[in-house]
Each structure stands twice: as structure tokens, then as C-alpha cells.
Amino acid sequence: MRTNKITIAIDGYSSTGKSTLAKALAKELGYLYVDSGAMYRAVTLYALDHGIISDRLDTDLLITKLPEINIEFRLNASSQVGEMFLNGKNIEGPIRSMRVSDWVSPVAAVSEVRTKMVAMQQAMGLDKGVVMDGRDIGSVVFPDAELKLFLTASDDIRSQRRFDELKSKSTDLSLQMVKANLISRDQQDSSREDSPLIKSPDAIVIDNSNLTIKDQLELVLKLVEGLD
Ligand code: DC
Numbered sequence: 001m002r003t004n005k006i007t008i009a010i011d012g013y014s015s016t017g018k019s020t021l022a023k024a025l026a027k028e029l030g031y032l033y034v035d036s037g038a039m040y041r042a043v044t045l046y047a048l049d050h051g052i053i054s055d056r057l058d059t060d061l062l063i064t065k066l067p068e069i070n071i072e073f074r075l076n077a078s079s080q081v082g083e084m085f086l087n088g089k090n091i092e093g094p095i096r097s098m099r100v101s102d103w104v105s106p107v108a109a110v111s112e113v114r115t116k117m118v119a120m121q122q123a124m125g126l127d128k129g130v131v132m133d134g135r136d137i138g139s140v141v142f143p144d145a146e147l148k149l150f151l152t153a154s155d156d157i158r159s160q161r162r163f164d165e166l167k168s169k170s171t172d173l174s175l176q177m178v179k180a181n182l183i184s185r186d187q188q189d190s191s192r193e194d195s196p197l198i199k200s201p202d203a204i205v206i207d208n209s210n211l212t213i214k215d216q217l218e219l220v221l222k223l224v225e226g227l228d
Pocket of ligand 1: 015040041104137185186189
């Protein structure tokens, strides 16, 4: 068992099981888990609820409103996982909706939004002992992370997993809608100018299309143990 704490960065495409792995790793290692995507989702929810997004995103208005957007993770005592709060309100449910998923990529492409989020993420990782998942964690947020992982899985498997996760909450959702959203977000997240989703050259790629959650966790724990 390692004694010195490290930083673990997990990046990859939408719905590749990054948060499932990150949460399990954090629990196993006694580390802090940070879902950086939840932060971009929180900003998107604010924009949707405050007339900043109608049929288009008003980028200038969003930038002027940024100081009014106060987001924080508060620890849920029973799950021991941080939940996203926006201006004092728990928004864990609404940020996972398709309404937010449909707009989060354009919001996450705004440099001023990213600057604010990245500063918060780096502050949360100052003492190490953190597992953070997202799109730019290994490339921008923690370029010196001791372990960088890049997760992938086939489009069909990712869509099915996401659909299974969402269908209990929303009945008017189809597998096709979920797949279209994943593919469109991946495209936007990979092609934006600021901090696009890329695999850092030093990241280890894990295709988990045919891996169980348990097998993947064991594999990554071995990687952690094997670090110098
Ligand atoms: O991980 P997620 O699907 O909840 O993330 C939602 C969106 O937020 C994703 O489509 C792109 C953006 N994101 C980002 O740009 N950078 C991150 N570090 C995390 C998420």
C-alpha cells in the first residue's frame, strides 16, 4: 500500500465510465473524488435558468454573470461523495438532465468559464490525494499528475450504459437521442480551441468496452501500486 499521496487524472470521451472508476478508486485509496464535468454542468444550468441560453448561448452575457455563479461540492455524509451545489442549492439531479447535456459543450468551450473552473480544480488538488475526472485533467489541470488514464469504449456500449442510467429518471428518452448527444459532445469537446479533449502522451489508454467495473478497478489499483 502506497503511503505518499498522488494525483490521478482520468480523461476520456463521454460516458466511458470515468466517474464510476474515479469514485471507486477514491474510495479504495481514501482520496478526494472530483467530478469536473459537474462543474461545467452547473454553469450550464445557471445559464439555462437565467436567460443566457435561449436558442443560442449568449457568451458575452455568460462572461459578465460568471462572478454570480457560485459553485461548490458539499460532502454527502452517507455516500461520502461530494454533491454539486449552485448558489447554495443542491443541483445533482438537474445537472444530469438532457437539457443540460445538450448545452454543456458550448458552455465548456468558453475560455473565461474554463479559467474559473480550472483554478477551482487546481485548488482542490493542492494537497494531492485526489482523483479527478474530465476532459483536460491530465493535459491542463494536473499536467504533473503521477497517474494519467484515458478511457474509451465503443459508441454503442457507451450509449447503452448512459441510456440505462438515465431511463429511470426520464421516460421520453430514446437510445438514439442519447447516442446522438454523446457523439455530438465528443465532437465539440475534441474540436474546441481551448483545452480540447486530447490524450496526453503520457496517459495510459484503457478501452473498457469489455471490462467489468471490478476488473477495471483491479487493473488500475495495480498501476497505482506499481508507480515509483
Ligand atoms: O463528464 P461530463 O460528461 O459530465 O462532462 C460534461 C461536459 O463538460 C463535457 O461534455 C465537456 C465538459 N467538460 C470539460 O470541458 N472539461 C472537463 N474537465 C470536464 C467536462
